[in-house]
Amino acid sequence: MQNFDVVIIGGGAAGLACAAALKREDGSLDVAVCEKGERAGRKLAATGNGQGNISNLDMSPAHYHGSAASLAYGIISGGGYDIKSLFDCLFVSDRSGRVYPAGKQASSLSDCLIRSCSRSGVKLLLNAAVTQIEKGFVLTLASGEKLGARTAVFAFGGAAQRQFGTDGKSYSLAHSMGHTVTGLLPCIVQLKCGTQHIKTLKGIRAECLVRAHDKGGAPLCETSGDVIFTDYGVSGNAVFYCSSYVAGKEGAYLSLGFLPSVREEEIARNVALKKELGYPDSELLCGTLHNQIGRAIMRRCASTDPKVIAHAVKNFTLPIEGSLGFDYAQVTRGGIPADEVDGCLQSKKADGLYIIGEALDVDGDCGGYNLTWAFASAMHAAKAICGGTCYD
Ligand SMILES: Cc1cc2nc3c(=O)[nH]c(=O)nc-3n(C[C@H](O)[C@H](O)[C@H](O)COP(=O)(O)OP(=O)(O)OC[C@H]3O[C@@H](n4cnc5c(N)ncnc54)[C@H](O)[C@@H]3O)c2cc1C
Incomplete structure (x- = not known):
């Protein structure tokens, strides 16, 4: 020996x-x-x-x-x-x-x-x-x-x-x-979301302010960075960061704020202009966001009020249904x-x-x-x- x-x-x-x-x-x-x-x-x-x-x-x-x-x-x-x-x-x-x-x-x-x-x-x-x-x-x-x-x-x-x-x-x-x-729980990992909310967004990357909340709505964390939409849910730096805060928290959800450097009022003004110019409802965010993201937000929006739409751009919620697990986790x-x-x-x-x-x-x-x-x-x-x- x-x-x-x-x-x-x-x-x-x-x-x-x-x-x-x-x-x-x-x-x-x-x-x-x-x-x-x-x-x-x-x-x-x-x-x-x-x-x-x-x-x-x-x-x-x-x-x-x-x-x-x-x-x-x-x-x-x-x-x-x-x-x-x-x-x-x-x-x-x-x-x-x-x-x-x-x-x-x-x-x-x-x-x-x-x-x-x-x-x-x-x-x-x-x-x-x-x-x-x-x-x-x-x-x-x-x-x-x-x-x-x-x-x-x-x-x-x-x-x-x-x-x-x-x-x-x-x-x-x-x-x-x-x-x-x-x-043990997997952390710094891709998150699974209800894909019915994002099925048209697969492959799109967007810079977002991302907030995670527990099921009661209490904030868990906030960060800015890339979100990548996938066939199972979301990936990207900002998602990896949030995954450590939602681990083990059933009912937690993400709220994506698109266009972090643009104020909500500015988005509302642009939507109002497009309404005046006669854009169809589904295209009111055209040129403001990636078209597919804009349409996904408009599908969810119950109103065409520019303020409501601008608010939806900053608060696109995604329920978290789990993660890709230990085989994909970084820690x-x-x-x-x-x-x-x-x-x-x-x-x-x-x-x-x-x-x-x-x-x-x-x-x-x-x-x-x-x-x-x-x-x-x-x-x-x-x-x-x-x-x-x-x-x-
Ligand atoms: C894809 C990926 C990207 C990452 N990126 C970052 C990053 O950019 N920044 C950051 O801070 N962290 C990052 N991490 C996390 C970081 O790599 C780990 O936290 C860190 O490596 C942990 O170090 P460790 O030595 O404790 O374990 P490890 O680096 O995992 O090493 C453990 C080693 O022990 C060996 N081992 C296990 N059991 C036995 C045994 N019974 N006998 C002999 N050998 C054994 C394994 O083969 C392994 O080589 C990343 C992780 C992954 C997977």
């Missing part, structure tokens, strides 16, 4: 970052990363539409959800971790504050971490699914091989997008260490609850076991918040493993 100082279970964003950070903290440590896939960092290389949105200039606590949200935000904001220092890259931010590697290639993030690991002597074991862990620690791989570790790190991610190795089965490792796992809501780890992210059930990244019960909004957590939690655990002080 090979023995290591630290074995990290999962060679994704958090696992690779933790290995690199550990070697930076203490180059003499014998560190291994077990990755069940044939390549490490596969999900990281697909992030941000292939561009790798690693962080956001707006880092407020409201962007994190789950029982570990405040622990996560405390580590991110109070830990002083420079997550960019993990990469030999330049970074840029866009108009909405999203931070990317300057080359806008997510694969460069995985490449940098893998290079950093191999430069510093981390043993990266591929096709190495950990199937069992016993306190002590003794890890069993799917091949039957056993590894010994003084310290173990759970970096096995969540249940979103199984093609990246994250099918949720690794929560059983947490159970075997005495941990619980909360209910998992839920995981190992916050009260089962200490401020160092060390397990309260097994000394020497640390839990980082998406495996914990914390998920961030769309916009770079999840990778920020993956990297900050990795650096935090690495520092703690090497004897550093912890956030409390």
